Amino acid sequence: MIDVQRLVKWYGPTKAVDDLTFHIPKGQIVGFLGPNGAGKSTTLRILTGYLPPTSGRATIDGHDVLTDSLNVRRKIGYMPESTPLYGEMRVEEYLHYRGKLYDMPRTLRNQRIDMLCDRCGLTKVRRRTIGHLSKGNRQRVGLAAALLHDPPVLILDEPTAGMDPNQIGHVRQFISELSGQHTIILSTHILPEVEKTADRVIIIAGGRIVAQGTPDELRKSVAGQGRVVLEVKAEPAAVNNVLRQVPGVNEVEARAVNGWCHAVVTPAAGKDVREPLATTLHRNNWIVRELRHETASLEQFFVQITDHQRVSAAPAAEREPEPTPV
Amino acid sequence: MQKTFTIAKRELTCLFYSPIGYLVLGLFGLGVSWLFFRSFGPGKAAWLRDTFDWLIWLLILLTPAISMRSISEELSSGTIEPLMTAPVSDLQVIMGKWLGAMGFFILLLTPVLILALVLEWTSNPDWGPIFTGLLGLVLVGGLYMAIGVFASSITENQIIAFIVTVFIICVLTLATYFLGRESSFPTGVRQALNYININARYENFSKGLIEIGSVVYLVSGITLFLFLAVKLLESKRWR
Numbered sequence: 001m002i003d004v005q006r007l008v009k010w011y012g013p014t015k016a017v018d019d020l021t022f023h024i025p026k027g028q029i030v031g032f033l034g035p036n037g038a039g040k041s042t043t044l045r046i047l048t049g050y051l052p053p054t055s056g057r058a059t060i061d062g063h064d065v066l067t068d069s070l071n072v073r074r075k076i077g078y079m080p081e082s083t084p085l086y087g088e089m090r091v092e093e094y095l096h097y098r099g100k101l102y103d104m105p106r107t108l109r110n111q112r113i114d115m116l117c118d119r120c121g122l123t124k125v126r127r128r129t130i131g132h133l134s135k136g137n138r139q140r141v142g143l144a145a146a147l148l149h150d151p152p153v154l155i156l157d158e159p160t161a162g163m164d165p166n167q168i169g170h171v172r173q174f175i176s177e178l179s180g181q182h183t184i185i186l187s188t189h190i191l192p193e194v195e196k197t198a199d200r201v202i203i204i205a206g207g208r209i210v211a212q213g214t215p216d217e218l219r220k221s222v223a224g225q226g227r228v229v230l231e232v233k234a235e236p237a238a239v240n241n242v243l244r245q246v247p248g249v250n251e252v253e254a255r256a257v258n259g260w261c262h263a264v265v266t267p268a269a270g271k272d273v274r275e276p277l278a279t280t281l282h283r284n285n286w287i288v289r290e291l292r293h294e295t296a297s298l299e300q301f302f303v304q305i306t307d308h309q310r311v312s313a314a315p316a317a318e319r320e321p322e323p324t325p326v
Numbered sequence: 327m328q329k330t331f332t333i334a335k336r337e338l339t340c341l342f343y344s345p346i347g348y349l350v351l352g353l354f355g356l357g358v359s360w361l362f363f364r365s366f367g368p369g370k371a372a373w374l375r376d377t378f379d380w381l382i383w384l385l386i387l388l389t390p391a392i393s394m395r396s397i398s399e400e401l402s403s404g405t406i407e408p409l410m411t412a413p414v415s416d417l418q419v420i421m422g423k424w425l426g427a428m429g430f431f432i433l434l435l436t437p438v439l440i441l442a443l444v445l446e447w448t449s450n451p452d453w454g455p456i457f458t459g460l461l462g463l464v465l466v467g468g469l470y471m472a473i474g475v476f477a478s479s480i481t482e483n484q485i486i487a488f489i490v491t492v493f494i495i496c497v498l499t500l501a502t503y504f505l506g507r508e509s510s511f512p513t514g515v516r517q518a519l520n521y522i523n524i525n526a527r528y529e530n531f532s533k534g535l536i537e538i539g540s541v542v543y544l545v546s547g548i549t550l551f552l553f554l555a556v557k558l559l560e561s562k563r564w565r
Binding site for chain 2: 050
């Protein structure tokens with residue numbers, strides 16, 4: 001549905017998007033993740049035809065964003081970053097205005113607006129002036145406007161920014177329900193949002209893809225499989241010695257904390273060492289007050305990978321001489 | 327075409343959401359009435375010519391004040407992004423903006439029509455020059471609005487848009503007027519400058535003449551500046 005090939009975008013002397021290639025099949029929700037200034041918004045703006053790419057090609061449903069812009073724009077619903085809206089218009093009025101720009105007949109407009117106001121929680125503010133709405137409600141108006149003409153492709157740039165946790169929950173659920181019939185690409189720098197809604201995550205940093213896959217795959221590729229944290233009443237040195245003998249244990253870090261020994265056990269890849277650990281602890285007659293398995297979150301992965309990118313970015317820039325933008 | 331009207335309608339209604347729209351309407355109504363009643367009374371000519379001749383000067387500051395926000399506001403608030411990613415062409419956007427501003431301008435002219443009715447009620451005016459005068463005002467206003475929309479698509483700063491518009495209009499009116507009288511210039515140049523002078527062109531309209539040359543001049547001016555505005559907006563897609 002969305003096909004991006006070798007996309008590059010220069011802003012004067014800075015390279016915002018650096019050789020991006022990805023493909024999103026129909027009906028998939030893709031989370032576009034990256035630190036601020038990673039090139040997320042730029043990429044999305046190119047996909048909507050608002051900005052031209054410096055080089056490379058992007059197509060939506062077979063239509064080129066550059067040469068067949070009007071057809072692309074009919075297919076997409078776009079919610080720009082920070083949702084610019086006409087502050088002086090009323091919510092309902094604005095949605096009707098947007099509907100007319102998409103050639104929607106009045107009855108269809110009424111029907112869709114009723115439905116979307118209901119789904120986006122705008123029923124109470126329908127007749128209010130947009131300028132007087134809270135940030136969260138403005139975001140919801142933007143979302144309703146993007147969905148108005150029932151586009152097959154949805155491009156949402158930080159859709160939940162400025163919402164309270166409750167509203168974020170609603171929007172997240174709403175987006176999940178849209179999957180299947182709609183292809184959705186949503187950018188964010190908040191991880192849990194993507195972990196729960198997206199079928200696939202693309203992490204970009206410095207304009208490049210640094211990782212992609214399903215949230216599960218990414219979680220698995222985080223260093224190791226997680227670790228076991230335990231606290232026992234014993235000498236750290238003894239704990240260290242004993243636990244290292246347990247089969248499947250790769251590394252043990254033990255230290256004394258308030259008379260207890262706090263140990264972090266890293267298992268060998270793919271091993272679950274909780275059971276042998278428990279048996280060992282029992283055999284040594286140590287009092288256990290904690291034994292817990294810690295799985296790596298996407299958050300850790302994200303920090304790890306984008307940090308790594310930042311470190312490796314400098315020599316990379318030196319390696320390839322930057323071409324002068326035209 | 328439908329979308330052009332949608333944009334125009336939004337443009338026009340939004341002028342009335344803020345007090346500015348009503349303020350401009352009220353002040354203009356007062357101003358026009360004052361100009362009118364200065365030359366209204368027993369023994370004076372039952373015409374609007376004096377009013378028209380003053381109005382044409384007033385337009386130099388009035389129309390840029392209406393047109394300055396058209397594109398600039400969209401650029402500064404970022405609403406240009408959802409607009410330009412909707413399936414509307416750049417021509418539709420510019421035409422919509424211009425038509426919306428023109429709609430407001432024509433509303434502004436309603437007091438003139440009321441004053442004409444006052445004339446009709448008190449004496450026996452010649453309606454011919456009144457209509458040609460109004461037609462001329464609409465054409466000249468249309469050209470100024472087109473210049474305004476063009477200037478507005480240059481910058482997101484409304485003040486700069488206003489100043490640029492006034493500047494271009496002054497070149498077409500004041501500068502051509504004074505340079506056209508400069509005797510050191512060759513006759514051909516002076517003739518050309520007088521030809522460009524919009525106020526001189528308008529004199530015929532207020533007299534009651536519809537000169538094809540003037541109509542063509544003003545209409546092609548409108549087309550030129552709207553075309554430039556479309557190209558400017560289009561160029562934003564290429565940066």
